[in-house]
Amino acid sequence: MILLSPEAETVLRARYLREDETPELLFRRVADYIAGAEAGYGQNAAQAAQAYYELLASGTFLPNSPALINAGKPKAQLAACFVLPIEDSLAGIFDTLKHTALIHQSGGGTGFSFSRLRPEGARVGATGGAASGPVSFMHIYDLATQVVKQGAARRGANMAVLRVDHPDIFTFITAKRRHDVLNNFNLSVGITDAFMEAVKQQADFELINPQNHTPVRTVPAREIFDLLVQMAWENGEPGLFFLDIVNKANPTPALGLFESPNPCSEQPLLPYESCVLGSINLTRLLTANKGQRVSLDKHKLTRTVRLAVRFLNNVIDINSYPLPEVTEATRKTRKIGLGIMGLAELFILLDLPYASQEAVQLTKDIMQAVTTEARAMSAELGRERGSFPAFADSIYPRQGYEHMRNATVTTIAPTGTISIIAGCSSGIEPLFALALTRRVLDGRLITSVNPVAVNYLRQQGLLTQAVNEQIALAGSVAGLALPDRVKRVLATAHEIEPAWHVAQLAAAQAYTDNGVSKTVNLPKDATCEDVARVFFAAYDQGCKGVTVYRDASRDEQVLSHGVGC
Ligand code: UDP
Structure with missing residues (x-):
């Protein structure tokens, strides 16, 4: 048994x-x-x-x-991660949409780069009309995912990457500002070394039409970066996907370049590759x-x-x-x-x-x-x-x-x-809380206290009734009169300095072939400068990507739109 x-x-x-x-x-x-x-x-x-x-x-x-x-x-389809290419043609876009539906039906998640699609307003040869741009097609993919998911064994999940030099980058960065859209997508901006350099130098940066590789306009790199930081501060998205760092680690450059990872961003793959995780x-x-x-x-x-x-x-x-x-x-x-x-x-x-x-x-x-x-x-x-x-x-x-x-x-x-299923904390994340309350099937609320944390306190002779009650109530020992060391060992995600989150992410990445899934948690009162600092630190320390989440930002957003940092 x-x-x-x-x-x-x-x-x-x-x-x-x-x-x-x-x-x-x-x-x-x-x-x-x-x-x-x-x-x-x-x-x-x-x-x-x-x-x-x-x-x-x-x-x-x-x-x-x-x-x-x-x-x-x-x-039997046994892999979790897939990446598909999207060509800049109506047939290409809808072929990949069909492929996406088949992968979702089989239980896999899909990542795509929308960077090859011509920008909004660009000429469409076949009709003489104007293109609707990558973000409009993301909405179609999202709706298809929503519909297919009813019949699939598991929710279909998607990653959309757009290169930072794509002319529609501003639309992409703000695409999830409304909370009722693109819920089946995670978004990441494909960041290049040239862009990071331009941000650091406060320089201008060219946006390029991928259809003909010509510059469309020039904007201050900071303008893009600041909007990215603002959106990440507001609701945790987009994340950053460091294209040049990822491609430097490509084990088979002769087969092509990485354009996108899988949905939770830990697995960069070449077009049509899949990967099984364990x-x-x-x-x-x-x-x-x-x-x-x-x-x-x-x-x-x-x-x-x-x-x-x-x-x-x-x-x-x-x-x-x-x-x-x-x-x-x-x-x-x-x-x-x-x-x-x-x-x-x-x-x-x-x-x-x-x-x-x-x-x-x-x-x-x-x-x-x-x-x-x-x-x-x-x-x-x-x-x-x-x-x-x-x-x-x-x-x-x-x-x-x-x-x-x-x-x-x-x-x-x-x-x-x-x-x-294994009964342990997830991945390399710190504990989110020392106690979690969840609603069971019949509607009752059950609070479960993390057994490893409880055992730790018991072994130290610190598990009193009051400590137990406080953990169940607050999910944390931060407010208790306990030795400092104990509080540090039991610190939860939002109590840990963002710099340490990045340090752990970079440490895990140092010897990992592919990517690392991890969210850098920030306290509720974190500023945009804090978010920017995390982005630079992750890049400078060689991370392949980074995602932040500021405590309670999504809840707050529902109530007060347009809050600034
Ligand atoms: N994934 C998915 N749908 C989901 C959750 C995950 O398609 O609802 C895919 C996605 O590619 C993700 C990968 O599975 O990056 C691994 O996620 P996780 O480790 O959380 O999955 P688990 O194996 O624990 O279910």
Whole structure:
């Protein structure tokens, strides 16, 4: 019998369990199905299935949701992330819209760059009329997503990127100012090094029509940047996607450039590529040293990474992709995205404040260990099963690799749902609150207090009735008379300085092949300068993207529109 939290039970029952399926049977179904691929390589599938089952059922590693939901079905689609190209033609725009619907139906999320589309007002050759511009088409994609989602296993999610030098950039930045539009989209501005330089130098910046590559007009770079900061301050969007940083890390430049990541922005992909993600729950990898303090068990981490890489490779082999173009692009590079979750709780278990140099260093060390071991395993599989087909043209031979099964091995996903199933904090985010109140199906409100935080207080002999009540009430220990260290270890997302959020994001990115999903939280009274500082810090520290969220900004917006910072 697997021990699951009530939250995990609820989530599994709502969308993951089939009729008459228990959680044990779900994990068996997934393990058996994925292990099936081993047989094709002359390996013992039953043995692999048992190892995978133990990994999943113990909550040590979970693949992205589509793999849990669809494994075992005919033509099962198991990947979460897709990127599609949008060509500058009516046929191209609507072909991709159709492809998007098919991917959403299969449980995947889609990212697009709308940057190739000619700007609003540009000439349309076929009709002699004027183009309606990228943002108008985003609304059509949004509506289609809304309609398809009724029948899909999971909400379709989209990412729209527009290059910062596109003439419609102002319309794009303010596209979600009204709160009832584009709700199925996350927006990111595709930022170039040239733009950041122009902002720093207070210089002018050219907006270019992608149709004929000619400059349309010149604006002060600051004007774009300030509007971007203002909108991010107002409601957390758009985020920034650093195109040049991302493309410097492209493992297969011969195949093309990155234009967009997937919806939650952690996975830059080439047009038509897909990627399967999986995450290791760090809180399951602890060992107690002679009954003393706990520490991360390196041996368990290594073993888990190796199994997970094998698992994700099998997923690529047996995945049934919704489009032939996706099958082809994905099989050429065989990208996998192994990441971590439960980081914030690991820090608490190790008595480390999230906002500390020690914790930042640990994040870096963990991702270095994960990526190093995942690469070693990928090289081993490459030797056994063959390198990914685009290997010869990739960056790896130049780095001395003789084999590599995957063009990328690591990504840090948000783990929105799988962290609930695994019973740990999500991705690399700090705890949002120490207690959460949620409405259960019959309408009752239930408050659940974070068990790791409670245990931490209990071990320190600080868990009094009053402390318990205050946590349930405020979700935080900030207002309590507790030792400073304890308050720092239990600090929640909005109590952590934005600079530390960025430091953790950059630390995680340092050894991650793909991107990192993380929101930089800001207090409610943060200013636009604070947002700008976060953007510069993320860029200067080599992050591939950054998203901010100022406490309560979205609620506030509903009440008072046009508030300024
Ligand atoms: N995703 C999606 N719809 C959703 C949530 C997620 O399509 O409602 C996709 C999206 O590409 C996202 C990725 O799944 O970037 C991973 O999200 P997350 O880690 O939160 O998913 P989980 O596997 O925990 O469900």
